Amino acid sequence: MDILALRPVPAAAVLMAITRRCPLRCRHCSTGSLPASEEHPGEIFRRFAGTFAPGDGPRLVMLTGGEPLLRPRLARSLAEAAARGGARTMILSGMFFAPRVPPAAGEAVRIPPAIEEAIDAADHFSASLDAFHEEEVPRESVFAVMRALLARGKDLSFHVTGTGPGDPYLRDVTSAVRREFGDRVPMLVGRVRPVGRARTTASSFPAAAAGNASRAAAAGTVTAPGTGPPAGTGTTTTTGAVTGTAGSALPCAMAAWPAVGFDGTITACCNQDVVDHRPVPGHLRLGHAGTDDWGTVRERCLGSGALRALRTYGPLWLAGAPPERGYCETCRTLDVPPPAPTPAAAFVERQVLGLQLAGGGRGFARRYGCPPYDDLVSLGHPEREHDL
Template sequence: MDILALRPVPAAAVLMAITRRCPLRCRHCSTGSLPASEEHPGEIFQRFAGTFAPGDGPRLVMLTGGEPLLRPRLARSLAEAAARGGGRTMILSGMFFAPRLPPAAGEKVRIPPAIAGAIDAADHFSASLDAFHEEEVPRESVFAVMRALLARGKDLSFHVTGTGPGDPYLRDVTSAVRREFGDRVPMLVSRVKPVGRARATAPPPTRTATATTTAEAVTALKTGTATATATRTAGAALTPGTGPPPGTGTATATATATGDATTTTTGDATATAGATAVAGSALPCAMAAWPAVGFDGTITACCNQDVVDHRPVPGHLRLGHAGTDDWDTVRERCLESGVLRALRTYGPLWLAGAPPSRGYCETCRTLDVPPPARTPAAAFVERRVLDLQLAGGGTAFARRYGCPPYDDLVSLGHPEREHDL
């Protein structure tokens, strides 16, 4: 919950995909990883992490892949570099190292020493668990490793993926995790997205919600049931020519988006101004907040797999390269880019003046607009949008980008959790 609460904060964290390789062949893999997929020299990532300065480095470094624990010494080195810069580290693993046969009662689980060292160096460890991973690694084997780590005091979570709220697998596996770990281990539950190998298995997005008044929009943004920003109704202080591009409407209206913290974000938006349909409704993008270091060291402003995988990266989404740029430079570009600031505040449909039928992320990837003017009114709206997202916390983020009704599972084990599910 603490990690997700940081998700809308620009440059609060950095994602590092340190390899595209993975020994598993999960059918829903968003990266399409294989054992022989691309892998670039570790020095690229180490060089970049070496620029994290105390008090000015990212608060969180999230190591992903592929399978990051195929490079355990690199993962440990990056975790140590993050700590020297005052940050913490999270590792997300597909659990390929879990025993293929669940250990017998009382039998100690053996974790390969190099992998154990990388996990120990990280502050948080998260295991992927879903029907597709269970075809590769038995659930009980994953549980056995997580029990051993929990007994050693490790901070843990599960990344659980299903096809949607009605997926019976999600009911089964979330209940099993809660029974096994006594509500001490949180879960981020999300949906399979049509990216990578999952293009053949993911259902199309169908969830849409609209806020038609300023009051509804503010409530929706704070709670995560939908997301909205100020249009001319909510941001009346905007003077002509100082806000987002013209043609963006006269009322507040938005839609929810589907997606998760590591793959794509898609959605549709519908807006009305009285009886008039509006193009370019506002839907802030929290995914344009954390820089993402790709497999080859290219740094993007977005973790959408289609952005991370394809070259060239759209100019407004490219932040640099880990082999040549330092964290301060990347952080400044992330914070100061006018287009990125506007994406985080209004979203791509608003900026492009695009019709509601346009795809959310597709519109962003093809965006070609000048940065909106930076004015006191625009800065006020930007700050207000961020404040609303922060007020919702990790649970609201999980509700928007994850899979309701499982969003509150991110709070399991958290000291501020005030009620049982």
């Protein structure tokens, strides 16, 4: 909940996709990762993390992939560099290292030493859990690893993905997590998106659903929570299409955190189509980890008129576009000047940010995740209202 509360704050954090490789072959993968996918020298990422400075660096560094724990020594060194720069680190993993056969009751689970050291170096560890990951790694094996980490005092969460509020898999898995961990481990529940490998494999999802009972109940496409367009104007379909009127004002919190892609290119948002494709649209490119430092990237993120306008009004308003054109698609093709930097514009910008901050982590989960599961981000948090 604390991490999500920071999500609308420009340059409060940086996402680093340190590899595109992954040993799992999940059919819904938002990045289309494979064991032999692209991977660039770790020095690119180390160099950039070395420019973080206390008081001026990001508050959070989120390590993703692909599978970031395929490079455990790099992940550990980045977490240590982030700590020296005053930042905390989160690692998001697909749990490929969990045992394929769940350990017997009372049997200790073994985590490979290098991976264990990387997890120990990070401040927060999150496991991806959904019907398609479960085809690769058994749920009980994931639970066994998370139990072991929780027993050692690790700060944990789950990233859970389903096809929408009515998906019976979400009811099943969120209930299982709550039972297993006694409401001590929060969950960010996301929705389906047509991104990455899922864009071309969506037609096969119903067959998986038939074989997994409640574990994949509807066709669709899935990506990590928070990478698609927001809800809030009219209605949002399971593929993320926003309905409303032409030029609707719908601020984009995704244009707040810089994202370092697999090749070191730094973009202004983590939308997979932006991270993957070259060239990056000019208004969404912030630099390169091999040549730019954090201070430069931060200044570009904070000072760009286009990004400030996207965070305040959203791409549909800027382009005067109808929602059926697509929220993120409109942003990627945006070719209009941002509003003039007037005192009134600055006032509106502050008000919009203030409203998002007032919503906190639950507000972000409600907008970008999967209602009615937004409250699950607060499990285990000391400020959670116990009567909810």
